[in-house]
Amino acid sequence: MIAIRFHGRGGQGAKTASRILGTAAFLEGFVAQDSPIYGAERRGAPVAAFTRIDKKPIRERGLVARPHLVMIGDASLVQDPAARVLDGIDERTVVFVNSPLTAEQFQAQTSLPGRVTTLDLTETALQQFGKRSAISALLGAVAGRLVGLQEESIREAIARELADLGLAVSAIARNQAVGVACYAAVPMVSVTAGPPQPFPPAALQVPTYESPTRGTARISAAGNSMLRETGGWRTFRPVLVPDKCNGCWLCFAYCPDGVISMTKEDRPVIDYAHCKGCQICVHECPTEALVAEREKEGGVAWKAK
Amino acid sequence: MTWQRETFKKIKQIPREEHVLPGTALCAGCGGLEALRLAAKVLGDDVIYVNAAGCFTMLAAYPFTPFKGSWLYTTMGSAPAGAQGVRDALDVLIAKGRLPERENLKVVVLGGDGSTYDMALSSTSGAITRNLDFYYFCYDNEAYGNTGAQLSSATPYGARTTTSPCSLQHPSGTMQEKKDIFEIWRAHKPPYIATVAPRYPLDLEEKFSRAAQFTGPKLFLALAACPTGWLYDPGETPEVAKLAVETGLWPLKEAVNGAVTHTYIPRRRPVEEYLKLQGRFRHLFEPTRQDEVIRHIQARVDSYWQGIS
Numbered sequence: 001m002i003a004i005r006f007h008g009r010g011g012q013g014a015k016t017a018s019r020i021l022g023t024a025a026f027l028e029g030f031v032a033q034d035s036p037i038y039g040a041e042r043r044g045a046p047v048a049a050f051t052r053i054d055k056k057p058i059r060e061r062g063l064v065a066r067p068h069l070v071m072i073g074d075a076s077l078v079q080d081p082a083a084r085v086l087d088g089i090d091e092r093t094v095v096f097v098n099s100p101l102t103a104e105q106f107q108a109q110t111s112l113p114g115r116v117t118t119l120d121l122t123e124t125a126l127q128q129f130g131k132r133s134a135i136s137a138l139l140g141a142v143a144g145r146l147v148g149l150q151e152e153s154i155r156e157a158i159a160r161e162l163a164d165l166g167l168a169v170s171a172i173a174r175n176q177a178v179g180v181a182c183y184a185a186v187p188m189v190s191v192t193a194g195p196p197q198p199f200p201p202a203a204l205q206v207p208t209y210e211s212p213t214r215g216t217a218r219i220s221a222a223g224n225s226m227l228r229e230t231g232g233w234r235t236f237r238p239v240l241v242p243d244k245c246n247g248c249w250l251c252f253a254y255c256p257d258g259v260i261s262m263t264k265e266d267r268p269v270i271d272y273a274h275c276k277g278c279q280i281c282v283h284e285c286p287t288e289a290l291v292a293e294r295e296k297e298g299g300v301a302w303k304a305k
Numbered sequence: 306m307t308w309q310r311e312t313f314k315k316i317k318q319i320p321r322e323e324h325v326l327p328g329t330a331l332c333a334g335c336g337g338l339e340a341l342r343l344a345a346k347v348l349g350d351d352v353i354y355v356n357a358a359g360c361f362t363m364l365a366a367y368p369f370t371p372f373k374g375s376w377l378y379t380t381m382g383s384a385p386a387g388a389q390g391v392r393d394a395l396d397v398l399i400a401k402g403r404l405p406e407r408e409n410l411k412v413v414v415l416g417g418d419g420s421t422y423d424m425a426l427s428s429t430s431g432a433i434t435r436n437l438d439f440y441y442f443c444y445d446n447e448a449y450g451n452t453g454a455q456l457s458s459a460t461p462y463g464a465r466t467t468t469s470p471c472s473l474q475h476p477s478g479t480m481q482e483k484k485d486i487f488e489i490w491r492a493h494k495p496p497y498i499a500t501v502a503p504r505y506p507l508d509l510e511e512k513f514s515r516a517a518q519f520t521g522p523k524l525f526l527a528l529a530a531c532p533t534g535w536l537y538d539p540g541e542t543p544e545v546a547k548l549a550v551e552t553g554l555w556p557l558k559e560a561v562n563g564a565v566t567h568t569y570i571p572r573r574r575p576v577e578e579y580l581k582l583q584g585r586f587r588h589l590f591e592p593t594r595q596d597e598v599i600r601h602i603q604a605r606v607d608s609y610w611q612g613i614s
Contacts (some may be wrong), residue, residue: 010332011533042363043332043533166465166536166584168591217367225328225371233333249316253506254543256331256339258323266317274327278334278532279540 001054002147002193003064006139007085008073009233011043013136016161017071018049020140024149024157025053033058044233044276046083053147060196067093069191070114071143073121073135075099076232076295078110089114094191096142098122098135103187117146117189119182122235122294128178137162141179142186151183226274230257234277236292238270244289251281251290308559308568310511319506320346326371330363334539336546337361337444337529339503341415344442344525347513350374353391353410357384357425359417360451361444374410382424384414385432388439413440417529418459419449422484433493433522440516441524446531447483454534454585458484461554462605463598464585466534471588477598478588482605487526491560495522499559499568502528504546508557508568515559528555536584548579553606567613576603 004021008014015036022034036049050064066088075097077083089095093114098121099106107116121138137158144154155176162172209215238251247266259271260281268281268290282290313319324345331338337360345352353375356362365376379387392412398404416425421443429441448466449455455468456479465471465478490498496519501509509527516523530546532539549555550571557569577599580586589595 011539042330043334043539045330166471166587168587219365219368219370219376221368221370222373223326223371225326225365225369228328228330228369230328230330249319253316253319253343254339254503256335256342256503256542257327257329257333258325258342259327261323262321271327276333278542279538280334280339280542283540284543 001196002068004051004069005064005067006049006071007077010045010047012073013134014073015049016136017139018051020157020161021051021143024144024153027153069094072097094189115189117187119186137175137179138182141183145183147191229273230276231273236277238282238290239293241289244287246287250284254280254284312514313507313510329371332533334532334542336542340527343509344513355384355387355414357381357416357420361415381420385428388412388414415442418445419457422458433495436521438520443526444529446529448534450534490524494563497523500526502546502550504543552576552579
């Protein structure tokens with residue numbers, strides 16, 4: 001069996017990527033299982049999805065604790081302990097990272113235990129689609145290549161899964177083309193199948209009764225959500241070009257999270273620790289004084305229409 | 306006579322202070338949060354929010370809260386009942402002198418459209434009938450968004466949700482018409498009802514500040530453009546919210562003691578412009594264009610605006 005775990009940020013397409021991989025394996029006659037982990041996940045928040053592929057029926061269920069392949073859709077997740085990207089990785093695990101760095105550079109930076117391979121999917125999507133968009137097809141195609149599936153079945157799986165999501169026909173065709181290009185481009189590290197490694201059975205704890213004053217979750221602080229930083233959700237950051245700003249307040253008025261404040265001189269100040277990168281301010285700025293910059297070293301990558 | 310804003314005339318009159326702090330786990334680009342943040346600028350910090358289960362559950366996800374005031378969590382169907390309890394407790398404590406008058410709080414219900422249009426309809430009706438002094442803030446994203454966009458009775462005809470997909474039998478996706486909750490509320494004759502859209506911040510701020518003069522139920526229906534459920538890029542939230550109003554699909558209006566005034570008369574761009582922006586309506590254009598459905602939506606809007614100016 002091969003167990004694959006996808007990590008991404010909500011909206012990036014980790015769940016769909018796992019479905020594409022599962023469907024492609026199914027089309028080739030394998031038994032496949034795929035499931036995302038659901039909770040209070042939101043656009044930009046860390047999410048995970050799991051695929052299992054085998055020749056015989058799969059009895060294992062639930063989370064993939066010891067993956068053979070880990071697909072990381074956003075390199076910043078490696079630094080986020082809450083995302084638990086590195087759980088259960090050993091030296092045989094293949095780790096794919098969506099990153100502009102090479103595998104050696106990435107491993108030098110992070111000293112991951114697994115065998116690393118990288119490809120810059122975000123940049124590819126940006127160039128090919130001309131705007132930021134989900135990278136599910138790309139991620140799914142790369143995973144298909146790493147586990148040894150055929151290009152044809154990946155192409156068909158992308159079409160089926162994206163059609164399910166209601167994507168436009170033209171968008172599906174583009175995703176297929178770019179997915180196949182990534183399929184060919186990813187530096188190959190082959191994944192070795194292993195025996196199923198089920199979770200140890202969970203011990204069920206009998207809840208004890210507490211009176212509501214003790215048993216109900218209570219928050220006694222005021223406004224402490226500031227302690228939780230959501231800046232890591234971004235793939236693009238809004239950046240101010242001060243010369244162009246006319247001080248109109250629109251970015252401040254429309255920011256849903258209230259992370260933009262105005263100085264006395266009517267210039268916006270962005271709280272990057274909490275900005276989720278929705279780009280509303282970039283879209284709304286009448287003088288193009290706010291531009292979106294990809295979250296990495298380098299120039300401005302994307303501009304709203 | 307055209308409706309005039311009295312307090313909020315310029316965008317720079319929007320208060321600088323934030324009352325819904327950052328760090329919530331709501332989606333990037335959430336239209337509901339955009340509206341709540343603006344509303345809270347008028348409501349202030351002396352507020353107790355009574356939150357029905359829904360997307361806004363993520364506002365004060367344990368152990369963090371974005372509010373300086375209080376927040377209480379209820380089931381989807383019982384937020385107005387919870388508000389009644391809180392209001393009564395405050396009134397009793399103040400009457401008995403156990404709580405000083407200056408510590409009085411505004412009671413604000415937060416509910417999504419699933420709660421407002423479906424599950425909490427009876428408890429809202431009860432609260433309005435009892436003339437409960439509270440605010441009701443409905444963030445309407447036209448589906449059960451927190452669980453991945455299932456059909457609610459706020460979902461408009463022609464939209465696709467996970468439980469009303471476009472299929473051979475039902476090519477339009479959703480077949481029902483959006484429930485007119487504004488009129489259901491209005492039938493109860495509360496002192497103040499208004500619809501708002503965050504893309505019109507001054508209109509929104511004005512309505513919240515105007516509502517403060519009324520004792521009794523003050524109900525707000527806020528358009529919550531939803532990038533996750535409506536399938537568009539989060540950066541386009543204000544654009545979608547703007548077109549919802551400009552096409553006439555989301556009328557901005559208020560009802561003071563039952564008398565309706567439209568606070569903004571749109572030029573009524575074709576609904577197609579609004580529909581085209583969103584993935585949930587894509588099946589109306591691809592692979593084959595469903596002119597019949599688009600015409601139907603346009604006709605509904607046209608008939609709504611007949612005679613309104």
